[in-house]
Amino acid sequence: MSAPENVKISVQRFSVYHNREDALRDITLEIPSNRILGIIGPAGSGKTTFLRALNRLNDLVPDMHAEGKMLLDGQDIYHPSFDVVALRKRVGMLFALPVALPMSIYENVVYGPRLSGIRQRARLDEIVERSLQAAFLWDEVKDRLQMSGLRLSGGQQQRLCLARVLAMEELEVILLDEPCSGLDPISTAKIEEALTVLKNKYTIVLVTNNTKQAARVADDTAFFLMGNLIETGLTEKIFTVPDDKRTNEYVTGRFG
């Protein structure tokens, strides 16, 4: 495995405060493009806060504010003139719990594209097929696209959510927040398979509570603890010869 060449997101001295308490402390990290970065750490380590900072979803939380810089392709996404709505179309997110919107499978997938102003039926049809195929769901739902997304199983709903993210044509980065925490092993395998294909086109950041999952799919791994980034590096290194004692204890299951 080669060392990362292109930096997609550069995080520089980034901190997040919630009600004056610091949720993230002085994080500096580079996320290379077309690779999967796994983020591991015990509950409360700030890994989800970090993920939600990457598409500025933390903006929705009252009394939360960020300091420092986050550069996406060299541009600071926290600069006052940066368009948040455009950012979220480039940086898509998959949540821990699958949330199909209460509308048809088709409408779920075209939610993003419609917001971007795509109206032509043929173009939308093409997006739906491409996205559902990329999320390994097409074969299961191609005959019932008008059925409500809520009637799918949990695993299918999560793949529908992935398809919904992939449907955005502006998409460059995919954020995943413990996307398999509620899923069966087969659905998990399908999501992981999709990710390894998708990294050819996108940059992927995967937060997971399952260290084995990070070891399986992540190219690089970052270990968070109590709002601090302890260490980051190639996945093999983190899981075999980490620099920090705490990292070693966590990945070998001795705490957390």
Next chain:
Amino acid sequence: MRIPPKITQAFAVSLLGFATLLTVVVLLFIIVFVLGKGLPGVTWEFLATNPKDMGKAGGILPTLVGTVLLPVMAIAIALPLGVGTSVYLTEYTRETRLTRALRFGTDCLAGIPSIIFGLFGFIFFVVMLKMGWCLLSGALTLAIMVLPTIIRTSEEAIRAVPNAYREVSFALGATRWETVLKVVLPNALPGIVTGVVLGIGRSIGETAAVIFTAGSALRMPMTAFDSVRTMSVHFYILAREGISNQNAYATAAVLIISVLLINLLSYSMMHRFIAKRSR
């Protein structure tokens, strides 16, 4: 000595059952009584002709029109204002002392007797704005009266929409407004419809506020500035002035049936909408 649980249980069940029975019986009695006295007088001619002789003879066509127009206009005014207010309170502001004060204010408004709204409408719309007794004065007054109901029910409905839906929508690059339009309002619709039905119910049976503001003319209203008489005002006048008890009962029967029909219609529309979304 302790009473065995079996006995307390039986006692509680029979007490609750009795309360339910009493409520239903009283309601049914009123409906059956009014329909029984009124229905014989309800003919096609009664519905479709103008009243004669102050309502002693003839039909109730203008009051039927008034009863439809007045609540429809009131809801048309109150719905956008009420839903707009509740969207603003829930989606665009944080919970502050001001929003709590606004909510307290609407709750107080909901409890004010309708005659107060009538008096206000009379002084403000009819006299001060020189609009006179007319459909529009009545509709505006009723709109103010049902506004608190619509705001509160819409607000509850909007709050009940899962926050996860909003997050998904934002994460897919929607603005707040797009999220409100595409996710929040469609999912809050059943609750909003409940508010509208309650509002229609309250305004269709309203007498005091209407008689003060829309007047009681028996002509067919042609514009929004014509005075109009609703069915409830009509049978109030018929009964009070001793014009015709038979026609008062017949009008009341028509009113009861209309209210039932409106409720059935709104709920079936709502169920069709929900069924369509979860198919």
